[in-house]
Amino acid sequence: MRKLQMQKDHKLLFSTVFIPVHAGDAAVGKSSLSHIFYSGGSLFQKNYNMTAGVELLMKCVNIPETNDTVELYILDSAGKETLAEGCEKMWGEPSLVCLVFDLTNEQSFVNCSGWMERVRTHCQGLRVSGVLVGNKSDLSARREVQASVAKEWAQSQGLEYHETSAKEMENCDAPFLSVARAFYSLYNEHLETVRNLSPG
Amino acid sequence: MSDSSFNSLGVKVVFASSCDENHPPENIMDGNTKTFWTSTGMFPQEFVIRFPEPTRVAAVTVESYNGTKTVVTINSTHCPGSVMKFERTERHLQLNTLSLNGSSAVHLRFVIASGHDHFVSVHRVTVKT
Ligand SMILES: Nc1nc2c(ncn2[C@@H]2O[C@H](COP(=O)(O)OP(=O)(O)OP(=O)(O)O)[C@@H](O)[C@H]2O)c(=O)[nH]1
Ligand SMILES: [Mg+2]
Numbered sequence: 476m477r478k479l480q481m482q483k484d485h486k487l488l489f490s491t492v493f494i495p496v497h498a499g500d501a502a503v504g505k506s507s508l509s510h511i512f513y514s515g516g517s518l519f520q521k522n523y524n525m526t527a528g529v530e531l532l533m534k535c536v537n538i539p540e541t542n543d544t545v546e547l548y549i550l551d552s553a554g555k556e557t558l559a560e561g562c563e564k565m566w567g568e569p570s571l572v573c574l575v576f577d578l579t580n581e582q583s584f585v586n587c588s589g590w591m592e593r594v595r596t597h598c599q600g601l602r603v604s605g606v607l608v609g610n611k612s613d614l615s616a617r618r619e620v621q622a623s624v625a626k627e628w629a630q631s632q633g634l635e636y637h638e639t640s641a642k643e644m645e646n647c648d649a650p651f652l653s654v655a656r657a658f659y660s661l662y663n664e665h666l667e668t669v670r671n672l673s674p675g
Numbered sequence: 676m677s678d679s680s681f682n683s684l685g686v687k688v689v690f691a692s693s694c695d696e697n698h699p700p701e702n703i704m705d706g707n708t709k710t711f712w713t714s715t716g717m718f719p720q721e722f723v724i725r726f727p728e729p730t731r732v733a734a735v736t737v738e739s740y741n742g743t744k745t746v747v748t749i750n751s752t753h754c755p756g757s758v759m760k761f762e763r764t765e766r767h768l769q770l771n772t773l774s775l776n777g778s779s780a781v782h783l784r785f786v787i788a789s790g791h792d793h794f795v796s797v798h799r800v801t802v803k804t
Contacts (some may be wrong), residue, residue: 498730576726601793661793662793662794665796666698669711672767673766674708
């Protein structure tokens with residue numbers, strides 16, 4: 476009910492497709508994060524269910540201090556190498572990306588560059604923006620990737636860095652809100668350019 | 676032969692795949708390049724225009740920005756459609772004309788397959804009858 480009401484005075488402006496891309500081995504927590512964001516924090520699956528293809532989740536995000544709503548389509552893709560290729564076909568030309576790695580698994584962070592390359596190939600030269608997410612921050616004793624290192628790499632790729640714990644439901648909305656805001660600013664940049672065009 | 680904007684022929688945009696209410700699809704056929712319709716999401720994007728009655732169309736002109744490739748289909752979606760290739764432009768509109776050789780049309784469907792950037796805008800469509 477509350478959600479509906481919120482959207483009443485918000486106009487539905489944009490739609491985008493947004494892909495949590497996984498780095499390294501499966502099980503970094505992409506599906507856990509997407510589901511928590513989608514359900515508004517109601518469920519965390521302790522048992523691991525490997526994503527075999529692409530799961531599509533849609534959620535509307537209100538942009539703070541505006542009357543605008545961004546419709547986010549989240550393509551939760553399989554991380555397992557043998558399944559990933561099939562998923563890529565579903566990506567199209569993504570406007571934004573959400574790269575997720577496991578803070579307790581350094582290899583999954585290292586593999587992020589490879590995933591970024593794949594995304595770039597799909598974007599055909601378009602600028603890629605989005606977020607890098609270090610998940611499983613609750614397992615602090617097993618942390619293998621330092622925040623400063625991850626942040627630096629994220630910046631070099633034009634991504635914003637977030638740390639989350641799907642298990643503790645900590646900070647899980649932040650990466651998605653950040654993506655919605657990034658999309659919103661891309662769109663406004665586009666409007667600005669288009670308003671200043673001269674005839675052909 | 677006459678060159679007229681869709682509006683004066685009574686042509687309407689009956690479908691568009693995106694809608695920002697500040698830049699609605701009606702802007703495509705208002706004859707003004709200052710107003711525009713813009714995509715708000717991923718490609719492909721499309722819009723469909725309808726003539727009030729079957730009309731022989733000599734050519735159609737699209738003024739747009741950021742588009743790369745657009746497929747124009749007449750009436751049914753069964754035929755493959757004609758491809759318009761748009762060159763990239765900076766700071767000015769793309770102007771492209773497709774000859775339709777007097778084909779009779781009720782609907783024209785424009786599918787913008789891809790863009791030079793994340794978003795594409797269409798400023799004016801004109802038909803030659
Ligand atoms: N401790 C902890 N475990 C987590 C967290 N997020 C996810 N998990 C667990 O990690 C496992 C994998 O989570 P998924 O969300 O299925 O991982 P995935 O990245 O979608 O995996 P694929 O679909 O195979 O690519 C599950 O057992 C989750 O319960 C977290 O923040 N903390
Ligand atoms: Mg999964």
